[in-house]
Structures are given as structure tokens and as C-alpha cells.
Amino acid sequence: MxxxxxxxxxxxxxxxxxxxxxxxxxxxxxxxxxxxxxxxxxxxxxxxxxxxxxxxxxxxxxxxxxxxxxxxxxxxxxxxxxxxxxIGRKQPSILYTVGERHRERARVVSDALEAIDPFVLKERAERFADELIDAICARGSCDIIAEYAMLLPVRVLASVYGFSDEEGPGLVTAMNDMINGQEGALEGQRHLGASMGALLAAKSAAPGDDVASRMLANTAGFTAEEVAQDLMVMMAAGHQPSADWIGNSLRLMLTDDRFAASLSGGRHSVAEAMNEVLWEDTPTxxxxxxxxxxxxxxxxxxxxxxxxxxxxxxxxxxxxxxxxxxxxxxxxxNAHLSFGHGEHRCPFPAQEVAETIARTGIEVLLDRLPDVDLAVAEDALTRRPSPWLRGLTALPVTYTPTPALGAPR
CATH class of the missing domain: 3.30.43.20 (Uridine Diphospho-n-acetylenolpyruvylglucosamine Reductase; domain 2)
Known part of the structure; x- marks a missing residue:
């Protein structure tokens, strides 16, 4: 009816x-x-x-x-x-291709991501997480969103895509400017596009063990422009939702008594909190x-x-x-639809990459700052005013100041 x-x-x-x-x-x-x-x-x-x-x-x-x-x-x-x-028109990325061309393109993306060594991925996520915490651990307070969650995913993704560590901070700034719609959004988009073009040119000349090289080496006949578009889509789609997944999960763990044990090193509760967020407070x-x-x-x-x-x-x-x-x-x-469904869903290897980055980010933070606590009342926390992506505007916390790794104790 x-x-x-x-x-x-x-x-x-x-x-x-x-x-x-x-x-x-x-x-x-x-x-x-x-x-x-x-x-x-x-x-x-x-x-x-x-x-x-x-x-x-x-x-x-x-x-x-x-x-x-x-x-x-x-x-x-x-x-x-x-x-x-x-909702773009005539965009050349994987998002708007259909039929067999889409399926072939999705296979190239999935194969390139699936070949990432999970131990290497976790090591890089831990390394960048430690680097970010080193910058804030001695202060005793920080905003987890601006100073951690919004910085970590793109650093890890850039590394496994093939960018050098030195290029990472610039890509973080460009990506966050694009997402937040700041005055520098257009410049951020240009920086990301130019960086991706330079990366593909370098990997065409000297391939490495990275996502960009594997996508360029595919035999499906995709152009460098198509590969660049798909890499930019993958980076954007992997960064903001993963950052929000970190922030939303930590908010839950800091405000819900069920997850109090996690703050003392309970790894199982981290996974439970992340799963609950995908059901109840999904970033997408x-x-x-x-x-x-x-x-x-x-x-x-x-x-x-x-x-x-x-x-x-x-x-x-x-x-x-x-x-x-x-x-x-x-x-x-895992029957939630937070990663989509059908042939246009988030590729399974991409889901695994996002989960590894988010979970590692949460675990490293709780290991390094075990007494982290919310610095404001729960009802003072605010979200972005968006119907599309749901995430906190800030997550202020306090903790016992600790020295950076390798610093004199």
C-alpha cells in the first residue's frame, strides 16, 4: 500500500x-x-x-x-x-562508477589494501599514536579530538599509501581543512591533489611496498588520474569516520560505568565499546x-x-x-550497516584497516594515560551540527602528567 x-x-x-x-x-x-x-x-x-x-x-x-x-x-x-x-556530477572516482567497471575498480582497491601487512599497520599506528601523545603527555590535559583523534588516522593512511613521514603533517592539515570547511579548504584540496599526483609519479618510477604502487601495478587499465581519485576518496573516507570512531568510543568509555575497567587496561572492553558505537553512535x-x-x-x-x-x-x-x-x-x-552493504559498501580490507587504526589509537592512549578522565560534565560535550557524519567537536580530558617516551624520568 x-x-x-x-x-x-x-x-x-x-x-x-x-x-x-x-x-x-x-x-x-x-x-x-x-x-x-x-x-x-x-x-x-x-x-x-x-x-x-x-x-x-x-x-x-x-x-x-x-x-x-x-x-x-x-x-x-x-x-x-x-x-x-x-553529491557530485561526473566525478571520476570509484564512488560514482557503476556496473562491471565499478566491480573491477573495487577489486583493485581491495587487493591493494588487503596486501597491507597487519603487523606493519599496527606498528605504524602505534608509532604515530606515541608521537602524538608525546606532544601532550606532560601537560596533564588536552582535547583528544583536536590533538589526537583528528591527527592519527591520516598519518597512518598516508604512510601505508606510500607517503614519507615528513609529508604526513602537511597531509593532516590539508585533510582537516577540507573536512572542516575552513578558509583553507580549497588550498587543502589542492595540496592533497598535488601530493597524490607527485606520489603516483614517484611510485611509477620506483615502486615500493605500498598501496599506491600496488594500485598502479594493476592490469585493469586504470589511468593514473583514476588511481589518484580513488586514493583521495579512500583517504577521506578512512580519516574522518575513523577519527570520529576514536572520539565516540572514548566518550563512551569515559562516561559509561560499564567500560570503567578499560581505563585500567581492559583491552576486551575497548572492542566492545567500539562495536557499540557502530550500533548506537555511528560516525556515518x-x-x-x-x-x-x-x-x-x-x-x-x-x-x-x-x-x-x-x-x-x-x-x-x-x-x-x-x-x-x-x-x-x-x-x-556485526550486522550493523555502518560500513554499508552490497557492492558499494566499504571494502572489507578497508574496514579492517580502519578498525586497526581506531583500536590501536584507543589502546595506546589508555596505556600511556591510564588515569585519563573527562574534564567537563558529560552534558557539556557537543557534536558537529551535521546530519551526515556524527562526531564530537571536542573531548577535553585531564590525566597525571607523564614524560614523553625516551625523556628523562
Missing amino acids: TRPPTRPVPLSGPRFQTDPAGLYRQIRGEHGAVAPVVLDGDVPAWLVLGYRELHQVTSDPVLYSRDSELWNQWDRIPADWPLLPM QNVAGRWASRDTHLGGRLIGRGDLVLLGVAAANSDPQVRTDAGALTGGN
Whole structure:
């Protein structure tokens, strides 16, 4: 049965920052598993809140395509539309390729990431984490988000991609400027693009044991520009969600008595906290997007050809039709949709890389600063006002000052 038309929900507002779970429950109660929404500039779209419906969309890449050229709203989109970096047109990256070309491209990415030695990855994550903690450990207080979580993932990713350690800090600045939309966002994008181009030129001349060299060596006929685009997508997709995964997990561990043992070295609780975050406080809240290749029905809604369909990951993870609070989290249940589903999901090797970086980052911090404690009341913590990626704006903590590694004690 098709639902009657209802007033669209603005995909903006303070509740995405303060109470997204309650907002998703309200939208589901008023609109069902698929809700009409409007983006910046009153641009219409559909938000899929149901777990089964989201599974259906991501399982059918022909009907619900990643080809943004299908969008029936392009004539309404101005050149300065703020969501263009997220919903781009004619972008050459893996995000917007479809069919066999996408599958081949995804295989190249997966193979290059899967070949990363897990011991080398963990060693580099530990080394960079120690380096960052050395800069703050003697002070007795810091902001974990700005001074740690937002610095670690891109340093590790840059290293395994093939960048030198000396290039890492510049890439951190460029990536964070791009993500935060600061005045330097355009310059950050240029720096990342130029750095990636220089990396690929160097690896073409002298390949190494790194992701960039392995992608260049593939036999699928991809150009250096395509490889550069995919590496930039992988770095952006791996950095911010991993940083938020670190921050959201540490917030949970510092504010929930169930995880108090973790602060004394309980490694098992770190994994439990990280898994719970993927269910209850996932960094990737909503994902754009899919486009209907023909008229169809979904969740009682008539979806028109070319309509934009948004994946409501956080809402689907909390869908009461498929889970209970206890059942979903028992035994590290991985049926959440935080990494996506279907052929456009986050490649499994990329998930493993992100988990290693995030878990190592948390464990090293707790090892080095074992009495770390929240410096403000829990209700004073704030989130970014975004419906897309959910993360803390700051996580101020205190701890007993300790010397840097190798410093005189």
C-alpha cells in the first residue's frame, strides 16, 4: 500500500546534533520506513530509515544506482550548492562508477589494501599514536579530538599509501581543512591533489611496498588520474569516520560505568565499546546517495525515476523491527550497516584497516594515560551540527602528567 503524500522533513537542524536517535524515531513514527526530506535549498530526496528497506536498496545497484547523472534535480542545483562535494556530477572516482567497471575498480582497491601487512599497520599506528601523545603527555590535559583523534588516522593512511613521514603533517592539515570547511579548504584540496599526483609519479618510477604502487601495478587499465581519485576518496573516507570512531568510543568509555575497567587496561572492553558505537553512535549517520533508475515502490512510497535516495544508516541500525538493544550488541554482532552493504559498501580490507587504526589509537592512549578522565560534565560535550557524519567537536580530558617516551624520568 502506498502512503499518502506527507510534508517533507528538513535534513538539518539542532536535533541532528543533540538527539538524532530521538529524531529518527519521530520521523519513523510519522512517515514510516521511507520519509520525504529536503536538503539545503529545498532540494527533495528520500531518507531510508528501515533496516530491511536499506538492505533492499543497497542490494540492487541496478534499480538504485550510484550514477548521479540520473538525478532529476540537476537543473535546480546551483554551482555553489554546499552539498556538491558530497553529491557530485561526473566525478571520476570509484564512488560514482557503476556496473562491471565499478566491480573491477573495487577489486583493485581491495587487493591493494588487503596486501597491507597487519603487523606493519599496527606498528605504524602505534608509532604515530606515541608521537602524538608525546606532544601532550606532560601537560596533564588536552582535547583528544583536536590533538589526537583528528591527527592519527591520516598519518597512518598516508604512510601505508606510500607517503614519507615528513609529508604526513602537511597531509593532516590539508585533510582537516577540507573536512572542516575552513578558509583553507580549497588550498587543502589542492595540496592533497598535488601530493597524490607527485606520489603516483614517484611510485611509477620506483615502486615500493605500498598501496599506491600496488594500485598502479594493476592490469585493469586504470589511468593514473583514476588511481589518484580513488586514493583521495579512500583517504577521506578512512580519516574522518575513523577519527570520529576514536572520539565516540572514548566518550563512551569515559562516561559509561560499564567500560570503567578499560581505563585500567581492559583491552576486551575497548572492542566492545567500539562495536557499540557502530550500533548506537555511528560516525556515518546518513549517506548520499542512490538514484532510482525507474519508477518503483519502497516502504510504501512511490519513488520516481531519478529521485535521490539517502541511506539512513543510524536510523536503520536502531530499527525496532529487526533488533532489540540487548540482542543487537551481544557477542560483537556485526550486522550493523555502518560500513554499508552490497557492492558499494566499504571494502572489507578497508574496514579492517580502519578498525586497526581506531583500536590501536584507543589502546595506546589508555596505556600511556591510564588515569585519563573527562574534564567537563558529560552534558557539556557537543557534536558537529551535521546530519551526515556524527562526531564530537571536542573531548577535553585531564590525566597525571607523564614524560614523553625516551625523556628523562
